[in-house]
Amino acid sequence: MKCKVCGQTAHVALNSHNTGFCSKCFCDFFSRQVARGIESQKLLAKQEPVLVAISGGKDSLSLMLELSRQGYRVSGLFIDLAIPDSSGIARQVVERFCKKHGLDLQIISLADEGLAIPLVKAALNRPVCSACGKIKRHYFNRAAIDGGFAALATGHNLDDETARLLSNTMRWDGAYLSSQGPLLEAENGFARRIKPLWRLSEFETANYAFIEGIEHSCASCPYSPGASFTTLKNILGRLEKAMPGRKLDFYQSFLKHGRPVFAASAPKAEDALKPCENCGSPTSSGDLCGVCRIRIAVRERIQA
Amino acid sequence: MKCKVCGQTAHVALNSHNTGFCSKCFCDFFSRQVARGIESQKLLAKQEPVLVAISGGKDSLSLMLELSRQGYRVSGLFIDLAIPDSSGIARQVVERFCKKHGLDLQIISLADEGLAIPLVKAALNRPVCSACGKIKRHYFNRAAIDGGFAALATGHNLDDETARLLSNTMRWDGAYLSSQGPLLEAENGFARRIKPLWRLSEFETANYAFIEGIEHSCASCPYSPGASFTTLKNILGRLEKAMPGRKLDFYQSFLKHGRPVFAASAPKAEDALKPCENCGSPTSSGDLCGVCRIRIAVRERIQA
Numbered sequence: 001m002k003c004k005v006c007g008q009t010a011h012v013a014l015n016s017h018n019t020g021f022c023s024k025c026f027c028d029f030f031s032r033q034v035a036r037g038i039e040s041q042k043l044l045a046k047q048e049p050v051l052v053a054i055s056g057g058k059d060s061l062s063l064m065l066e067l068s069r070q071g072y073r074v075s076g077l078f079i080d081l082a083i084p085d086s087s088g089i090a091r092q093v094v095e096r097f098c099k100k101h102g103l104d105l106q107i108i109s110l111a112d113e114g115l116a117i118p119l120v121k122a123a124l125n126r127p128v129c130s131a132c133g134k135i136k137r138h139y140f141n142r143a144a145i146d147g148g149f150a151a152l153a154t155g156h157n158l159d160d161e162t163a164r165l166l167s168n169t170m171r172w173d174g175a176y177l178s179s180q181g182p183l184l185e186a187e188n189g190f191a192r193r194i195k196p197l198w199r200l201s202e203f204e205t206a207n208y209a210f211i212e213g214i215e216h217s218c219a220s221c222p223y224s225p226g227a228s229f230t231t232l233k234n235i236l237g238r239l240e241k242a243m244p245g246r247k248l249d250f251y252q253s254f255l256k257h258g259r260p261v262f263a264a265s266a267p268k269a270e271d272a273l274k275p276c277e278n279c280g281s282p283t284s285s286g287d288l289c290g291v292c293r294i295r296i297a298v299r300e301r302i303q304a
Numbered sequence: 305m306k307c308k309v310c311g312q313t314a315h316v317a318l319n320s321h322n323t324g325f326c327s328k329c330f331c332d333f334f335s336r337q338v339a340r341g342i343e344s345q346k347l348l349a350k351q352e353p354v355l356v357a358i359s360g361g362k363d364s365l366s367l368m369l370e371l372s373r374q375g376y377r378v379s380g381l382f383i384d385l386a387i388p389d390s391s392g393i394a395r396q397v398v399e400r401f402c403k404k405h406g407l408d409l410q411i412i413s414l415a416d417e418g419l420a421i422p423l424v425k426a427a428l429n430r431p432v433c434s435a436c437g438k439i440k441r442h443y444f445n446r447a448a449i450d451g452g453f454a455a456l457a458t459g460h461n462l463d464d465e466t467a468r469l470l471s472n473t474m475r476w477d478g479a480y481l482s483s484q485g486p487l488l489e490a491e492n493g494f495a496r497r498i499k500p501l502w503r504l505s506e507f508e509t510a511n512y513a514f515i516e517g518i519e520h521s522c523a524s525c526p527y528s529p530g531a532s533f534t535t536l537k538n539i540l541g542r543l544e545k546a547m548p549g550r551k552l553d554f555y556q557s558f559l560k561h562g563r564p565v566f567a568a569s570a571p572k573a574e575d576a577l578k579p580c581e582n583c584g585s586p587t588s589s590g591d592l593c594g595v596c597r598i599r600i601a602v603r604e605r606i607q608a
Contacts, residue, residue, distance in 0.1 A: 169473055170554045172561035231546045235539050242535045250474045257476035265565045 012207050015244040023211045030208045033199045034066050041182050041255075043194040048150035049073040050194075053140050054097075054105075056090030056217035058209035059155030061097055063197055065212060067153065068103055074153075075104040077143050079136055082109065082116035083222065090217040097215065106147075108139050114295055121223060123294070123301035129224050131294055138281060138291040144191035151192040159202040161195065162236050162247045163229035165254055178266035181255055188273045189282035199248065201240075316511050319548040327515045334512045337503045338370050345486050345559075347498040352454035353377040354498075357444050358401075358409075360394030360521035362513035363459030365401055367501055369516060371457065372407055378457075379408040381447050383440055386413065386420035387526065394521040401519065410451075412443050418599055425527060427598070427605035433528050435598055442585060442595040448495035455496040463506040465499065466540050466551045467533035469558055482570035485559055492577045493586035503552065505544075 001010040003022035010020030014029075021029055038044055052067065054060040054076045068074045078094045081087045091107065098105035110116050115135055121128040144152040161182070168176040182198040184190070197205060209216060240247045273282040276289035283289035288296075305314040307326035314324030318333075325333055342348055356371065358364040358380045372378045382398045385391045395411065402409040414420050419439055425432040448456040465486070472480040486502040488494070501509060513520060544551045577586040580593035587593035592600075 170550065170557070172557045174561060174565060231543065235543055238542070239535065239539055246474065253474070253476045257478060258473075261478060261565055261569045265568060 011211075012204075014204070016201070016240060016248065018244060026207060027211055030200065030204060031066060031070065033204075034063075034196050035070060037182065037199040038194075038196050041198075043183050043196055044072065044151055044153070046071055047073070049075065049148070050151045050153050051140075051144045051147060051149040051191075052076050052153045053136075053155070054078050054094055055155070056093045057155070058214060058216040059157055059160075059197060059202075059205050061094075061155075061214050061216050062205050062209045062212070063153060063155040064097075064103060065101060065214065066208070067196065068101065075106065075147070075149070077140060078105065078107045079139055080107055080109045080111070081132065081136075082111040083118060086217070086219040086222065087117075089219055093215055093217045106143065108143065110135065110139075113139075114298060115291070117223070119298050119302070120294055123297045127223075131290075132223075134290050135294065138289070141189075141191050142279075142281065145189070149191065151186075151194050153194050153196055155197055155205075156195040157197045157200050157202050157205050158247055158251060159233055159236070160229070161198050162251050163232040165251060166232045166236060167229060174262050174266045177259060178262035179259075181259060189275065189280075198251070201247070315515075316508075318508070320505070320544060320552065322548060331512060331515055334504065334508060335370060335374065337508075338367075338500050339374060341486065341503040342498075342500050345502075347487050347500055348376065348455055348457070350375055351377070353379065353452065354455045354457050355444070355448045355451060355453040355495075356380050356457045357440075357459070358382050358398055359459070360397045361459065362518060362520045363461055363501060363506070363509050365398075365459075365518050365520050366509050366513045366516070367457060367459045368401075368407060369405060369518065370512070371500065372405065379410065379451070379453070381444060382409065382411045383443055384411055384413040384415070385436065385440075386415040387422060390521070390523040390525065391421075393523055397519055397521045410447065412447065414439065414443075417443075418602060419595070421527070423602050423606070424598055427601045431527075435594075436527075438594050439598065442593070445493075445495050446583075446585065449493070453495065455490075455498050457498050457500055459501055459509075460499040461501045461504050461506050461509050462551055462555060463537055463540070464533070465502050466555050467536040469555060470536045470540060471533060478566050478570045481563065482566035483563075485563060493579065493584075502555070505551070 001013060001020040002008065003010045003025050004019045005025040005028070006022060008022045011023045012026040013020040044050055050067065050072055052060065052064045052074050054064055056078070064074055064076055076094070076098055078091060080091050094105065097103075117128060117132055117135075120131055120135070124131055140152055143149075161180075165180060168180060182195040184193040186192040200208075236247055272284045274284075275281065276283045276292055277287045278292040279289060281289045281291070285293075305317060305324040306312065307314045307329050308323045309329040309332070310326060312326045315327045316330040317324040348354055354371065354376055356364065356368045356378050358368055360382070368378055368380055380398065380402055382395060384395050398409065401407075421432060421436055421439075424435055424439070428435055444456055444458075447453075465484075469484060472484060486499040488497040490496040504512075540551055576588045578588075579585065580587045580596055581591045582596040583593060585593045585595070589597075
């Protein structure tokens with residue numbers, strides 16, 4: 001197969017776009033898709049400072065690199081979960097990446113916050129994944145608000161987004177279907193949240209990271225061996241194979257025809273939010289936010 | 305595995321219900337599911353005469369038999385498409401079935417109506433499937449209205465319905481999502497349309513047909529070798545295997561939380577309907593309905 005742009009030997013075949021590219025033209029394609037994803041959904045303006053949540057994985061590092069190359073004012077945030085082995089490795093990967101590319105990096109250590117994930121896991125009588133996600137979202141949001149960033153960007157790709165959309169759709173969950181998308185506007189103490197990689201598949205992001213020589217951490221979380229939404233991702237992968245382009249169609253069509261219908265009918269969840277009495281973060285779960293309640297549970301566990 | 309009801313050897317394993325049944329208890333289960341499907345969605349009352357569209361396949365014949373056993377006032381309608389080999393075989397199967405069980409049967413011959421499907425296929429410059437579907441729906445509806453039936457019942461099962469729902473959802477097609485379901489109320493010249501097998505999978509219906517010794521026609525249509533929605537059915541089959549019960553959840557949750565949202569927002573397609581100038585059937589496609597236009601095209605083709 002020849003590169004559709006320059007005619008040299010293609011290195012990346014893209015069935016969903018019925019085409020193939022050489023390495024250089026693929027990276028140009030990747031950049032255009034990011035730019036198109038940002039512009040079409042009005043995610044971010046060039047002059048706005050953006051905080052990029054980086055985990056050390058290929059998606060978030062590719063996002064950080066590409067945004068910086070496109071001239072966005074990026075700054076990275078890594079949350080050290082204090083999980084033995086994997087957190088330390090990811091932290092080193094992120095530090096080397098930002099140093100190599102001359103990018104700002106802020107690190108929040110959950111151990112310093114009394115919320116090391118192994119302690120949280122020990123303190124809770126349930127799987128730690130949802131608590132871990134809650135804690136990360138809390139600190140990402142706090143850092144974006146306190147740092148005066150216009151937006152918080154995450155590396156969610158098309159596979160993440162369509163798997164989540166299918167999950168929400170299987171349950172016809174109006175609260176989620178009314179708000180899922182690459183842009184969540186800032187409101188009620190939440191920073192604007194954006195997903196600039198929403199048009200790009202995991203395969204495409206992996207190719208970009210490989211071609212650009214981005215060293216990334218592949219270690220899966222020891223507490224959650226399977227990737228999230230594995231079954232739904234596999235199913236959507238089969239659909240994409242049978243009908244190339246269908247995943248992006250599904251998501252774009254949702255943004256245009258599905259979400260507005262649910263947004264018009266769903267009650268706004270944010271109506272019930274108020275500031276946490278301890279940390280001031282928006283919460284709908286009582287006087288204290290979920291993270292402050294987790295912190296208390298961890299403290300009690302240690303003292304017990 | 306033992307039958308969950310009587311403890312004898314189970315012959316049918318139902319993963320979606322996490323159980324198994326012997327042949328007799330499975331048929332009782334099947335009957336309960338049909339009754340529950342009818343009652344929960346208020347499809348039909350016992351005293352109402354119902355016209356059952358029968359094709360000679362296992363679904364429609366199982367439906368016909370089960371409705372008659374539950375005391376509904378059923379009458380069968382078979383449309384002879386005049387497709388060489390397959391239509392004649394299906395017609396004989398249907399005639400033997402109705403004779404064996406003492407059930408009313410009406411037959412409409414498309415050859416007599418100037419609409420034999422091979423002629424229609426020759427007259428059209430496109431695949432015949434959608435025209436064939438349109439013609440069948442036209443005659444089913446006419447027969448239900450003219451015969452004074454309270455409803456027209458079809459043998460669509462859970463696999464048919466969820467594949468169609470997923471197809472509509474992938475496109476976020478509000479017009480279809482606002483009306484899909486086991487019940488379409490009578491309006492604007494259309495008879496009430498009901499799908500009493502909506503809670504039962506193809507596997508379950510096939511088991512019922514096998515256990516009850518229902519002879520059925522397996523010949524696939526020579527013009528449409530692949531079953532409709534094959535890819536989507538396969539995908540939903542994989543989902544069901546990974547998460548038993550998910551298909552019925554998806555459909556029921558749609559009826560409860562999805563369809564009402566789309567119904568509230570979608571413009572009513574029926575607003576634009578008017579009677580066909582030739583046959584009086586409701587149409588939105590001009591002075592003549594689609595079937596009368598097909599009939600003219602066939603006549604012109606024969607005369608050419």
